[in-house]
Amino acid sequence: MTDQLYLNDTYLFESDARIVEYKKDERDMSYILLNQTIFYPQGGGQPCDHGKIICGDFEYAVRDVKQIGDEIRHYIEPFKNLMQNPSENSSVKCFIAKNRRLLNARYHTAGHLLGNIVKELHPNLKAQKCHAFPGEAYIEFCGDEVPNEQLLSEKLQNAIEKNSPTKIFETDRRQFESIYYKLPYEIPESKKFRVMQIGNYPPIPCGGTHIKSTGEIGEMTLKKMKQKNGLLKISFGVV
Numbered sequence: 001m002t003d004q005l006y007l008n009d010t011y012l013f014e015s016d017a018r019i020v021e022y023k024k025d026e027r028d029m030s031y032i033l034l035n036q037t038i039f040y041p042q043g044g045g046q047p048c049d050h051g052k053i054i055c056g057d058f059e060y061a062v063r064d065v066k067q068i069g070d071e072i073r074h075y076i077e078p079f080k081n082l083m084q085n086p087s088e089n090s091s092v093k094c095f096i097a098k099n100r101r102l103l104n105a106r107y108h109t110a111g112h113l114l115g116n117i118v119k120e121l122h123p124n125l126k127a128q129k130c131h132a133f134p135g136e137a138y139i140e141f142c143g144d145e146v147p148n149e150q151l152l153s154e155k156l157q158n159a160i161e162k163n164s165p166t167k168i169f170e171t172d173r174r175q176f177e178s179i180y181y182k183l184p185y186e187i188p189e190s191k192k193f194r195v196m197q198i199g200n201y202p203p204i205p206c207g208g209t210h211i212k213s214t215g216e217i218g219e220m221t222l223k224k225m226k227q228k229n230g231l232l233k234i235s236f237g238v239v
C-alpha cells in the first residue's frame with residue numbers, strides 16, 4: 001500500500017519515492033505504483049494532481065492519477081516521444097504542479113465551508129454531493145429550502161475574513177458519534193477514519209487536500225442557486 005503523503009501535508013510539492021511496480025491497464029496505458037506519493041488521485045469531487053516523475057535520465061509527465069482498489073496509479077507519459085520503461089525498485093523524484101494543487105485545495109476547502117454555513121442556516125438541508133472542480137464547482141443538497149443569497153454570501157465572506165484554521169484528525173465511529181453527530185452512512189466500528197474540521201463547525205470525514213485556514217480561500221463567489229424537485233444546487237467559484 002502506498003504511503004499517502006498528501007494526506008499529511010497539502011504543501012509538500014516534491015518528494016523522493018521508489019517505484020514498486022510498473023504496469024499497464026486494460027487500455028494499454030502505462031502507470032507506476034510508488035512506495036509513497038505526493039500525487040492526489042482524483043476522487044471525492046476533487047481533481048488529481050499533475051506533475052512529473054524523474055527517474056535517472058528520464059522524465060515522465062503525470063497528468064492522470066487514479067486510485068483503483070489499493071493501487072494509486074500514476075499514469076506516465078514520455079516527454080518528447082522518448083519512453084523507457086521504468087525499472088521497479090528505482091529511486092525517483094516526484095514534483096507536483098504547485099498552483100494546481102493549491103487551487104484544488106482552495107476550491108475543496110471552500111466547498112466544505114459552504115456546506116458548513118448552509119447547514120448552520122438550514123439544518124434540514126442535507127449535503128449529498130460536492131463537486132469542487134475549478135470553474136464548475138457546486139454542492140447539491142436534499143431539501144426544499146432555499147437560503148437567502150445575500151445572507152449566505154455575507155456569512156461566507158465573514159468566515160473567510162475570520163481566517164479560521166482547518167484541522168485534520170483521526171477518529172473512529174463511536175468516538176465521532178459520541179462527540180459530534182450520527183454519520184449518515186455505515187463505517188465499521190473498528191475502522192479509523194480521517195476527519196476535517198473548519199474552526200468550530202462540525203467536522204466531516206474526508207480524504208481530500210485542504211488549505212491551512214479559511215483566509216487562504218481568498219475571494220469566493222456564489223454563482224447560482226437552483227431548486228428543483230427537492231434538490232438544491234449551489235454553484236460557487238474561487239478567484
Ligand SMILES: [Zn+2]
Binds near residue numbers: 209
Ligand atoms: Zn475535504
